[in-house]
Amino acid sequence: MTRIRRRFSSLVGSFCTVCGQVHAMPKKLKLRDPDHNPCLTESDASMRCLESNGFQQNFCQSHFIRYRNCRKFWHDVMVQRRMEGTTPDMPTAGERAGILHSYTDMPY
Known part of the structure; x- marks a missing residue:
């Protein structure tokens, strides 16, 4: 079993x-x-940075910060949608593009 x-x-x-x-x-x-992971590009950029710098994390702090801010932003959006009763909790890739377009500059 x-x-x-x-x-x-x-x-x-x-x-x-x-x-x-x-x-x-x-x-x-x-x-x-991309419909499930809104921070796919930030994650890939972090991994590329690590691979190109011999996995020395101190060279990639800006990528890590951007990824962390991305996760926090979309987590907050997901929590807000849950409170409003909107399904699915995480917006699809198309909806996320519209949400990001509504901001004047990138929120993360």
Whole structure:
């Protein structure tokens, strides 16, 4: 029984817009999906910086700060949407582009 649980523990539900059902999606794919991860570009920039600087973190502090601010900003948006009862909690990539466009300069 635990073997089966471990095998499927990396699967999470993902809503299918085509058929309207929830399908299993591996966590690794979910983290790389722009609809689920609003800070994908900041995360990739941090990793590229680390790789190009021999994984010395002191050279990449500006990338880390930008990623942290991005996560905080979208977390606050998600909390606000939950309080308002808006679903899904995290806006899709298209909605996020509209939210960012409404700001005069980048919020993070």
